[in-house]
Amino acid sequence: MIKAIIDNIKGLYSLLVGLSITGRFFFSPQKTVHYPRQVVDPEILSSYRGPLELVPGEKDPAQSRCICCQMCVRACPGHCLTVTKEAGSKAPAAYLYDFTYCCLCAACVESCPTGAIRFSHKVYLVADSRQALHLDLLADLKVRASAAPASESAAAEQTGT
Amino acid sequence: MDRFNFINPFGVRYQPDTVAGDFYTNNFAKKAESNTIILNLGPQHPSTHGVLRVIVELDGEYVLRAEPVLGYLHRMHEKMGEVKTPWQFLPNMGRVDYLHPIAWNWVHVGAVERLAGITVPERAEYLRVISCELNRVASHLMWWGAFVMDLGGVTPILYAFEEREKINDILQIVSGSRLTISYFRFGGVSADADDRFLRLTAEFVPYLRQRLKMYQALVTDNIILRRRLEKVGPIGVDMCQRYGATGPVLRAAGLNRDTRRDIPYSVYPKFDFNIPTGPVDDCLGRYLVRLAEIEASLSIIEQALESLPAGPILPPKAPKPTFKLPAGESYFAVEGARGQIGLHLISDGGKTPYRVKLRAPGFSNLSLFAEAARGTLLADAIAILGSLDLVIPEVDR
Amino acid sequence: MALSLVNFVVVIAAVLLIIGLMVVNAVIMVYAERKTAGFIQRRPGPYEVGPWGTVQAICDSMKLLGKQIFIPGNVDWILFFAAPVLAFFPVLLLFLPIPFGPYLTALKVDEGILLILAFAGFGVISNILAGWASNNKYGLLGAARAVSQSVAYEIPMIMALLGVIFLTGSMNLTQIVERQGAWPWQWNLAVQPLAFFIYVVSMVGETNRAPFDLPEAESELTAGFHTEYSGMGFALFFLSEYANMLLVCCVCATFFLGGWRGPFLDGFWWTFIKAYALMMFIVWIRWTFPRVRFDQLLNINWKWLLPLSILNLWITAVILKFVD
Numbered sequence: 001m002i003k004a005i006i007d008n009i010k011g012l013y014s015l016l017v018g019l020s021i022t023g024r025f026f027f028s029p030q031k032t033v034h035y036p037r038q039v040v041d042p043e044i045l046s047s048y049r050g051p052l053e054l055v056p057g058e059k060d061p062a063q064s065r066c067i068c069c070q071m072c073v074r075a076c077p078g079h080c081l082t083v084t085k086e087a088g089s090k091a092p093a094a095y096l097y098d099f100t101y102c103c104l105c106a107a108c109v110e111s112c113p114t115g116a117i118r119f120s121h122k123v124y125l126v127a128d129s130r131q132a133l134h135l136d137l138l139a140d141l142k143v144r145a146s147a148a149p150a151s152e153s154a155a156a157e158q159t160g161t
Numbered sequence: 162m163d164r165f166n167f168i169n170p171f172g173v174r175y176q177p178d179t180v181a182g183d184f185y186t187n188n189f190a191k192k193a194e195s196n197t198i199i200l201n202l203g204p205q206h207p208s209t210h211g212v213l214r215v216i217v218e219l220d221g222e223y224v225l226r227a228e229p230v231l232g233y234l235h236r237m238h239e240k241m242g243e244v245k246t247p248w249q250f251l252p253n254m255g256r257v258d259y260l261h262p263i264a265w266n267w268v269h270v271g272a273v274e275r276l277a278g279i280t281v282p283e284r285a286e287y288l289r290v291i292s293c294e295l296n297r298v299a300s301h302l303m304w305w306g307a308f309v310m311d312l313g314g315v316t317p318i319l320y321a322f323e324e325r326e327k328i329n330d331i332l333q334i335v336s337g338s339r340l341t342i343s344y345f346r347f348g349g350v351s352a353d354a355d356d357r358f359l360r361l362t363a364e365f366v367p368y369l370r371q372r373l374k375m376y377q378a379l380v381t382d383n384i385i386l387r388r389r390l391e392k393v394g395p396i397g398v399d400m401c402q403r404y405g406a407t408g409p410v411l412r413a414a415g416l417n418r419d420t421r422r423d424i425p426y427s428v429y430p431k432f433d434f435n436i437p438t439g440p441v442d443d444c445l446g447r448y449l450v451r452l453a454e455i456e457a458s459l460s461i462i463e464q465a466l467e468s469l470p471a472g473p474i475l476p477p478k479a480p481k482p483t484f485k486l487p488a489g490e491s492y493f494a495v496e497g498a499r500g501q502i503g504l505h506l507i508s509d510g511g512k513t514p515y516r517v518k519l520r521a522p523g524f525s526n527l528s529l530f531a532e533a534a535r536g537t538l539l540a541d542a543i544a545i546l547g548s549l550d551l552v553i554p555e556v557d558r
Numbered sequence: 559m560a561l562s563l564v565n566f567v568v569v570i571a572a573v574l575l576i577i578g579l580m581v582v583n584a585v586i587m588v589y590a591e592r593k594t595a596g597f598i599q600r601r602p603g604p605y606e607v608g609p610w611g612t613v614q615a616i617c618d619s620m621k622l623l624g625k626q627i628f629i630p631g632n633v634d635w636i637l638f639f640a641a642p643v644l645a646f647f648p649v650l651l652l653f654l655p656i657p658f659g660p661y662l663t664a665l666k667v668d669e670g671i672l673l674i675l676a677f678a679g680f681g682v683i684s685n686i687l688a689g690w691a692s693n694n695k696y697g698l699l700g701a702a703r704a705v706s707q708s709v710a711y712e713i714p715m716i717m718a719l720l721g722v723i724f725l726t727g728s729m730n731l732t733q734i735v736e737r738q739g740a741w742p743w744q745w746n747l748a749v750q751p752l753a754f755f756i757y758v759v760s761m762v763g764e765t766n767r768a769p770f771d772l773p774e775a776e777s778e779l780t781a782g783f784h785t786e787y788s789g790m791g792f793a794l795f796f797l798s799e800y801a802n803m804l805l806v807c808c809v810c811a812t813f814f815l816g817g818w819r820g821p822f823l824d825g826f827w828w829t830f831i832k833a834y835a836l837m838m839f840i841v842w843i844r845w846t847f848p849r850v851r852f853d854q855l856l857n858i859n860w861k862w863l864l865p866l867s868i869l870n871l872w873i874t875a876v877i878l879k880f881v882d
Contacts, residue, residue, distance in 0.1 A: 008384075008862070011384025011385075011387075011388075012384070014382045014384045015385070015847065017379075018378070018380075018383050018846050018847060019843070019846055021375060021378060021846075022316060022379070022842065023842070025320075025597075025598055025599075025600055026594070026597045026598050026842075027597075029600075030596075030597070030600050030601055030602055031323055031600045032600070032601045032602050043357075044330050044333065047333050047335075047337055048333065048337065049337035049338060071482075071483070074482075074483060075248065075249070075482035075483060076249075077245055077248075077252055077253075103252045103341075103343075104337065105252035105343050106343075107249065107251075107482050110346075110351070110482060111481060111483070119337065198695050198699075200695050200696075200699075207776050207777050207780060208777040208778065219699075221702075222699070222852060309848060310777065311777045312777070312848040312849060313768060313769060313771070313775065313777060313847075313848045313849025314846070314847060314848035314849070315599075316595075319600065319601065320599075320600075323600070379846075380848075383847065383848065385848050385850055386848050388850070388851070388854055389848060389849075389851055389854075538851060538852065539699070540775070540849075540851045540852060541851070543777055543778050
């Protein structure tokens, strides 16, 4: 009986300890990143896997390294890649990528013999329809090549866009 | 309530029998005693953490019977294992248990390696251990927060998320993902640890130890929480063995079984780590065992970081995504955050495995809920459900 | 007391003012509670609507007003609609005898506290009606919990208040305030600390706030007795919950913390400062502790608070006898 009373008084003390902890956190700085006004540390985003993108060619940044071997298409668990070949050459005529099916597993990236694809770091990618996530990677490569001619380093800026 | 059969002023005629139970409820109700309530907890219910459904028969606040209904998140992972090549099945493993995906990575990779006879470089083994233990800590932290939230304390889960975010940041460096991680490859891991990974991990260990003291003061020592958990839902060794429960549930019951030590795999035998067992087999015991496991995992991480060898992360002839499994079968088991995870792989030498069987610890742990919850209060039943640490995608597979 | 025409007009005006107070109180408290929860959990809380999210609570109430009132199948719709109204209107009456300031008392009655305690019981009826009429098992369980909890916690609450009434020799709230001084050591808190403690605990229990929020225990009963309510039905429950909180805190301020009397300058602001400080304390408790179990809740009441309050009453009586 007396032991129970002492236990309960000790219990009340534990409640005070809890209150003091939450009270201290009340006055400590917040951890939230207010997204539109602040962004997450770019160092963290540098390893983020966004949708796939083609690696610019060494000579011509608008030209892909892809040789249409179809390894990525066969390796993909979600069947989200479609690569068609240009008649008479090894260059791709179309490199279509359905981001809605992609599970970002890197099977394609690791199976590619020429290292033609990689993950982008587009964290803030938004789309208002499914169609907008059916990406044409060749067109995307051309856009990037014209935006930042002959520079691979522009890829780093992708993070913020 | 069949006396309310009338036209209400809003013009809708309600029939008393329009709301009838489905097959499970009706079947469950057949054995109901008189003057009891059949209550559906779930599939959408705040404390079932996902789409678990539990039908309970209540006498006032007391649970007379309880019956979990599964399958609301059945995603055919085992069948997908049969129609996909082993490499294509790899990203599935991160989706089976979203809280401890790396253990599931490991079990699949390990089964394939055992079947195909692939040896793993030492550095890759160490990285596997570090990432798996980090992930285990993240899983336990998430459980800790969710469990206290089941008991009505909303704040701790947000503190746990702070640490979990740090772990996610660390794991993202090597794996590229934050939740459904697919880091392991047949023969090794997908990316080598850079300096930032090692630095952040080394910084994280003492930081979490510091925070665990706060957890202790805020939650573990709290009299309300203690009184909620003490002597609630005892699950003894006998019950665990009958239902095949493993992991912290079994260890809290007092049986010191851990796959990492009993069926050694990888480089775990090189580490000296404590396997906590509960002094009591109630909810508090399971709670304390899990918190102690966080400490044990931290000590493994520390040891692994100290003795991390240099070298390659993939063997010279690592399997390409298109490789074929040799005919035969293999079984591989690892210790997940929830218990023993197993994968039985049978291959007939074709492109895809003949059969993949996943052994999910959550399924066995959940199956003892019906017996453990009998005769408890509804609030206690919720506490027992929380203390089993269920991840519904894993239970339903 | 004869209810003259002047009195009648004063009471009507007071009721209108109290409706305004209830709405403003709910808006302030929703904002304060969400901000407090946010700061404790190291996040900003409401932030986007208005400067620092100040307009958030008003927007939320607009949303609740605009929402469809959904009636589930097979409900007893008369009781279903009566319940939120019943939860709301008794609270209006309860504020009448509270002396907010020296001259700011709507109804100066000798048995003020008796009136409050008598009408406070109506809240339970609304809860049980809501739970019963909404034809929902969670609602029914919540209602059953609400009844036994409210009935249980009223008793130590009254016992704690009786200690002060013994000291003052009056049930008139104005007299109770006037008997206390301006400084904290002149308040009843200094002579009745145990009663204050008992009152604060049973106050949290009486208003169904965490850690005693069992009638609406989210992780067990989803939302308890107001599971099926949406739109204005839910808003009225919400309003009356916060109004009840303010009421018990005002009573506590009046009985134990000197009411409108405070250091430097007496006035109604002291009542509000004390009441809102107590309310913030209740909010703080809610975001810190887990919930107790139902049998523990009743054990705390019957095995601890009730004997302690009787002990307190007995000691007060004995001391008063000898002092006299």
